[in-house]
Amino acid sequence: MxxxxxxxxxxxxxxxxxxxxxxxxxxERLPDDAPDDEGLPSAEADGxxxxxxxxxxxxLYLFGEIDINSKLVTFLGQQGIPTFFYDYYGxxxxxxxxxxxxxxxxxxxxQARHYLSAKRRLVLARAFVEAALFNIERVIKYYQPRxxxxxxxxxxxxxxxxxxxxxxxxxxxDIPTLxxxxxxxxxxxxxxxxxxxxxxxxxxxxxxxxxxxPPSNELNxxxxxGNSLCYSTVLRQIYRTALDPTIAYLHEPGDRxxxxxLDLAEVFKPLLVDRMIFRLLKTGELNxxxxxxxxxxxxxxxAGRKIVVSHWDERLSQTVQHRTMNKKVSYERLIRHECYKLxxxxxxxxxxxxxxxxxxx
Amino acid sequence: MTTLNPRIGGxxxxxxxxxxxxxxxxxRGLWMEQESDAVALGRLLxxxxxxxxxxxxxxxAEAPDGTxxxxxxxRTNLKNGVLHETKKGRACEDxxxxxxxxxxxxLYLNGVTRFNGQPFTGQIDYPLLRRTEPVTLDAEHITELAxxxxxxxxxxxxxxxxxxxxxxxFCTKCAxxxxxxx
Ligand code: SF4
Numbered sequence: 001m002x003x004x005x006x007x008x009x010x011x012x013x014x015x016x017x018x019x020x021x022x023x024x025x026x027x028e029r030l031p032d033d034a035p036d037d038e039g040l041p042s043a044e045a046d047g048x049x050x051x052x053x054x055x056x057x058x059x060l061y062l063f064g065e066i067d068i069n070s071k072l073v074t075f076l077g078q079q080g081i082p083t084f085f086y087d088y089y090g091x092x093x094x095x096x097x098x099x100x101x102x103x104x105x106x107x108x109x110x111q112a113r114h115y116l117s118a119k120r121r122l123v124l125a126r127a128f129v130e131a132a133l134f135n136i137e138r139v140i141k142y143y144q145p146r147x148x149x150x151x152x153x154x155x156x157x158x159x160x161x162x163x164x165x166x167x168x169x170x171x172x173x174d175i176p177t178l179x180x181x182x183x184x185x186x187x188x189x190x191x192x193x194x195x196x197x198x199x200x201x202x203x204x205x206x207x208x209x210x211x212x213x214p215p216s217n218e219l220n221x222x223x224x225x226g227n228s229l230c231y232s233t234v235l236r237q238i239y240r241t242a243l244d245p246t247i248a249y250l251h252e253p254g255d256r257x258x259x260x261x262l263d264l265a266e267v268f269k270p271l272l273v274d275r276m277i278f279r280l281l282k283t284g285e286l287n288x289x290x291x292x293x294x295x296x297x298x299x300x301x302x303a304g305r306k307i308v309v310s311h312w313d314e315r316l317s318q319t320v321q322h323r324t325m326n327k328k329v330s331y332e333r334l335i336r337h338e339c340y341k342l343x344x345x346x347x348x349x350x351x352x353x354x355x356x357x358x359x360x361x
Numbered sequence: 362m363t364t365l366n367p368r369i370g371g372x373x374x375x376x377x378x379x380x381x382x383x384x385x386x387x388x389r390g391l392w393m394e395q396e397s398d399a400v401a402l403g404r405l406l407x408x409x410x411x412x413x414x415x416x417x418x419x420x421x422a423e424a425p426d427g428t429x430x431x432x433x434x435x436r437t438n439l440k441n442g443v444l445h446e447t448k449k450g451r452a453c454e455d456x457x458x459x460x461x462x463x464x465x466x467x468l469y470l471n472g473v474t475r476f477n478g479q480p481f482t483g484q485i486d487y488p489l490l491r492r493t494e495p496v497t498l499d500a501e502h503i504t505e506l507a508x509x510x511x512x513x514x515x516x517x518x519x520x521x522x523x524x525x526x527x528x529x530x531f532c533t534k535c536a537x538x539x540x541x542x543x
Binding site: 102103105106242322324325326333336337340343344347348350351 | 389522524533538539540
């Protein structure tokens with residue numbers, strides 16, 4: 001069974017016959033903004049080697065400082081292994097993608113056509129926001145029964161407001177308005193987070209509003225890191241289909257990012273990222289010690305990242321009973337299905353319109 | 362806009378006999394990712410089962426309606442006049458048969474016969490089941506193949522995919538299941 005591999009150590013990753021091998025270094029990774037004229041590795045190899053079989057690798061996540069060479073790049077390309085790079089602070093920085101595996105010229109044309117037509121684009125963009133909203137409401141309703149008094153009232157009020165936002169969705173006439181509705185939905189939702197987290201956790205992890213670049217506090221750091229994991233997970237699923245990750249509908253295509261992954265990630269963030277965050281904070285698996293402040297921003301420490309990543313990986317392999325296929329599928333597979341649903345819509349928007357994933361449990 | 366004159370191969374004919382939607386999807390380049398162990402096993406069987414015979418004979422022809430036909434035949438035994446097709450299991454037997462008949466038809470259209478003037482015959486090999494099944498081509502099959510090829514040609518021109526099969530039994534074994542129902 002292929003799984004993503006997450007490498008936190010630094011060193012040199014190389015091909016060794018038909019396996020991958022990490023030759024570790026002992027030194028700490030230096031911040032990427034530390035003075036560096038030579039671009040040489042921060043530390044010498046210490047002789048420790050960890051080989052691992054390439055057949056088990058679905059994708060690679062490099063959180064350490066890793067040296068690679070073109071032979072490795074070729075090897076990863078042949079094996080169809082996408083590789084995601086993170087900087088010192090845990091920000092996603094780059095992807096190394098194997099030369100395109102799946103190609104369908106016709107599907108790409110359809111993808112572009114749906115982008116170019118304002119009407120068709122709006123239909124898809126709305127569907128992403130609608131599904132994100134549905135899943136947000138699902139998360140809210142999950143925590144609602146545990147709340148009382150003022151908090152319960154706040155939740156009720158928010159649910160009413162969200163219902164208004166839902167009613168506003170069909171009336172949105174362009175992408176900026178839709179984006180505004182989306183932003184409003186998230187704002188309302190985030191304001192409930194202290195209630196979901198409970199007074200103790202909320203006191204340790206104060207949260208006013210979402211701030212991204214750089215994340216202003218622990219919770220923002222956690223959301224950013226979780227969202228970037230979600231983004232790369234969606235991306236590696238898109239990559240297994242014939243979809244072009246640069247052509248998107250809710251987000252503007254192609255500027256800097258594979259925007260289609262951002263579109264689809266919206267739908268899954270409530271289930272995968274947000275619930276993971278509540279879980280990790282409420283159980284105390286993550287605490288303020290797992291964060292540090294740099295250059296006016298707040299980031300997870302390496303230990304913190306390890307906790308999040310291992311939880312993330314476990315979460316992705318959790319399964320649910322699929323409603324139409326009569327078998328169990330993992331959360332990760334649900335993301336693939338989402339890509340397929342989009343493919344179906346692009347082929348036949350009338351007969352098989354896309355409806356975003358709705359948590360059904 | 363779509364390819365109105367696709368080159369049609371044996372696998373596509375087999376797909377079409379099973380499910381027109383499957384044929385349409387694969388003509389669109391919407392191949393399902395080759396990731397399952399079953400597929401890997403299939404490839405292994407193909408590579409190693411009969412290494413001493415002549416393999417992968419390519420042949421093309423033109424159908425009566427002008428469609429270009431192409432065939433890549435698994436394995437031939439020219440001396441005995443037998444085309445072989447290796448398959449893993451008998452799940453889609455009928456489609457296997459049509460695939461092989463399609464290759465026999467290509468030979469027929471090219472006027473290729475055995476040394477003694479008799480037509481080639483076919484044999485499906487199921488090495489895992491240790492079984493073989495003979496396949497022949499008769500006049501009715503030839504008519505049927507011509508109709509099938511025309512039908513594939515017309516669905517290739519369709520903007521939207523043919524509907525899903527109403528009988529789900531096939532679908533649960535189909536590589537496209539998640540694309541259709543996910
Ligand atoms: S899953 Fe069913 S409907 Fe879809 S292509 Fe396969 S056989 Fe046809």
